[in-house]
Structure formats: structure tokens, C-alpha cells
Amino acid sequence: MCTAATYKTKDFYFGRTLDYEFSYGDQITITPRNYPFSFRHAGTKQTHYAIIGMAHVTEDYPLYYDAINEKGVGMAGLNFVGNAAYADVKPDVTNVAQFEFIPWILSQCASVAEVRTLLSHMNLVNTPFSEQFPLAQLHWIISDETASITVESTADGLHIYDNPVGVLTNNPPFPQQMFQLNNYMHLSPKQPANTFADDLTLTAYSRGMGALGLPGDLSSASRFARVAFTKMNSISGDSEAESISQFFHILGSVDQQRGCCEVTEGKYEITLYTSCCNATKGIYYYTTYENHQISAVDMHRENLDGTTLICYPVIQGEQIHFQN
Numbered sequence: 001m002c003t004a005a006t007y008k009t010k011d012f013y014f015g016r017t018l019d020y021e022f023s024y025g026d027q028i029t030i031t032p033r034n035y036p037f038s039f040r041h042a043g044t045k046q047t048h049y050a051i052i053g054m055a056h057v058t059e060d061y062p063l064y065y066d067a068i069n070e071k072g073v074g075m076a077g078l079n080f081v082g083n084a085a086y087a088d089v090k091p092d093v094t095n096v097a098q099f100e101f102i103p104w105i106l107s108q109c110a111s112v113a114e115v116r117t118l119l120s121h122m123n124l125v126n127t128p129f130s131e132q133f134p135l136a137q138l139h140w141i142i143s144d145e146t147a148s149i150t151v152e153s154t155a156d157g158l159h160i161y162d163n164p165v166g167v168l169t170n171n172p173p174f175p176q177q178m179f180q181l182n183n184y185m186h187l188s189p190k191q192p193a194n195t196f197a198d199d200l201t202l203t204a205y206s207r208g209m210g211a212l213g214l215p216g217d218l219s220s221a222s223r224f225a226r227v228a229f230t231k232m233n234s235i236s237g238d239s240e241a242e243s244i245s246q247f248f249h250i251l252g253s254v255d256q257q258r259g260c261c262e263v264t265e266g267k268y269e270i271t272l273y274t275s276c277c278n279a280t281k282g283i284y285y286y287t288t289y290e291n292h293q294i295s296a297v298d299m300h301r302e303n304l305d306g307t308t309l310i311c312y313p314v315i316q317g318e319q320i321h322f323q324n
């Protein structure tokens with residue numbers, strides 16, 4: 001399972017948890033403006049916006065999982081298994097392979113409004129990267145500081161939904177996830193009043209009872225409701241430190257601990273990493289399952305006019321600050 005979220009204070013923040021039972025081998029990867037992006041069916045872009053995100057790099061190509069561009073647009077792919085279906089290549093539209101979707105959007109869109117325009121003549125196609133990396137069944141959240149959309153490619157075509165919550169998890173399809181929030185409309189960060197029955201003396205005997213009923217399990221639908229509640233009620237100062245700290249707390253509400261989600265005999269899904277991008281400033285912050293210290297890569301500390309990918313390894317291993 002995975003969860004993505006947005007957060008706005010003075011700057012705009014975008015990030016995700018990557019939950020899985022193994023890592024593909026990820027690196028924080030910067031694609032500078034003059035790295036030539038060769039698209040399988042849509043030509044080559046010699047120059048484009050710079051991108052920073054988490055990717056598996058193979059054959060000098062950044063297979064991005066989540067990323068932001070220098071204009072403040074963020075995009076993340078999350079599993080959508082059993083529902084994702086990609087089209088065949090068609091004439092008279094722009095055919096973009098599923099693995100190219102993040103580079104295609106982030107290399108040329110400066111806002112979600114521009115993304116919508118690009119999507120109106122795009123066909124998301126079933127061309128795999130290679131035999132070793134077949135199609136991934138995903139759906140996507142694409143956001144800027146003003147709006148988010150969810151993109152789902154299913155057997156009946158490409159769907160673009162407004163995403164007013166700015167969060168995404170996995171199945172079921174996005175409209176159902178949104179609909180299920182109706183079930184939780186009575187939840188509140190405030191203490192509840194007794195509306196159960198006039199003749200009963202019921203008391204709020206514990207703090208936090210306004211959110212009693214918020215699901216605590218790790219299913220995708222439950223994580224959607226939980227992170228939506230947490231994010232929509234989140235309050236923090238607007239400094240960089242306060243914003244990042246709050247963002248990691250929002251995604252911390254759906255953190256997956258080893259042992260609680262068995263996917264096959266003896267294999268457990270865990271939160272491999274959590275990212276928090278300052279999309280306004282081009283900084284990729286992250287923590288990993290084994291490293292709770294926040295590490296960061298700032299795209300503007302690199303030569304963004306370069307032609308080759310810049311990769312930083314994910315720092316693993318707890319860094320404990322002994323005080324004595």
C-alpha cells in the first residue's frame with residue numbers, strides 16, 4: 001500500500017509513503033533541463049523543466065515513482081492493481097507509455113491547469129519499459145499549490161478526477177474512495193456531545209473521542225479516510241521546519257510496521273520510505289523504514305542546466321543522537 005498527500009503552508013508540500021515488501025533499488029534522482037528525454041512514441045525533448053524525485057535508474061533512464069518539477073508540480077504513482085488498464089497505441093493522439101507518464105507531465109507542465117490540457121490529447125499506452133520491467137498497474141495524483149487531480153486509466157478509458165482532499169491511496173477507484181468519506185462526516189477533532197439519547201448520561205471520558213470510528217487498519221480504503229481526516233484537520237506553523245515536521249506526522253498516520261501486513265508467507269509490506277517535497281523550493285526530504293532522521297536533496301544546489309542524471313543514494317540505518 002502507499003499513500004500520497006499534499007500540504008500547504010507558506011510553501012507547497014507534496015509527498016508519499018512507498019509501502020512494499022521489497023525495494024527495486026531507489027535513488028533520489030535529478031533530471032536536469034538538458035537531459036534528452038526520448039519518449040517511445042512522442043519524440044525527444046532536448047530541453048524541459050528540471051525534475052527531482054525517487055526513481056529506479058536503469059539504462060540511464062529515470063523510472064520515477066514520485067517527483068516534483070522546478071515549477072512546483074508534484075506527481076506520484078500508486079498501485080491500482082486489478083483496475084489499471086492501458087490502451088494500445090492510436091493515431092492522432094500523443095501516445096505516452098505508462099512508465100513515461102511522470103517525465104511526460106513534469107517535463108512540460110507548470111501547473112495542474114496545463115496538465116489538464118496535455119491530458120486532453122494524451123493516450124496512456126501499454127508499452128513496457130523492458131522485459132525486466134513490465135507494466136506497473138498504477139494510478140496517479142498530480143498536484144500544484146492550487147489543486148490536485150487523480151488520473152486513472154481503466155478498461156473504459158482515461159479518467160481525470162478533481163481531488164479536493166489532496167490525498168491518494170490504492171484501490172478502490174477514486175470516486176468510491178471519495179464517496180466513502182460520507183460515512184465519516186460525523187467525525188470531528190472536537191470532543192463529541194451526547195446526541196445518542198436525551199435520557200442517557202453519556203460522557204466524553206477520553207480526549208480524541210470526536211474521531212472515534214476513524215478506521216485504524218491498513219487497508220487502502222481505511223488509510224484514505226484516516227489520512228484525509230489527519231490532513232484536512234492539520235495545523236502547523238508555516239516555517240520550513242514546522243511544515244516538514246507536520247507533513248511527516250500526516251503521513252505517519254498511515255505508516256506500516258513490519259509484521260502487520262503479510263502479503264505472502266513470511267513477507268511483510270512496510271513503509272520503505274516516506275517523502276516530503278517542498279515543491280516551491282525544489283527540495284526532496286525523506287525518511288526510510290530504518291532511518292528516521294530526515295535527509296534532503298535540494299535540486300537548486302545542482303547545475304540544473306546539465307545533460308546527465310544526478311543520483312543520490314537513499315541513506316539507510318538509524319542515526320541516533322546520543323546526548324551523553
Ligand SMILES: C[C@H](CCC(=O)NCCS(=O)(=O)O)[C@H]1CC[C@H]2[C@@H]3[C@H](O)C[C@@H]4C[C@H](O)CC[C@]4(C)[C@H]3C[C@H](O)[C@]12C
Pocket residue numbers: 001002018019020024056063064065077078079080081099128129133134135136137138170171220
Ligand atoms: C510498488 C510501487 C507501488 C507501491 C504501492 O502502491 N504499494 C501498494 C501495495 S497494494 O497493491 O495496495 O497491495 C510502485 C510505485 C512506482 C512503481 C515503479 C515505477 O512505475 C517505475 C517503473 C515502471 C515499470 O513499468 C516497472 C518498474 C518500476 C520501477 C515501477 C515498480 C513498482 O511498480 C513501483 C515502485
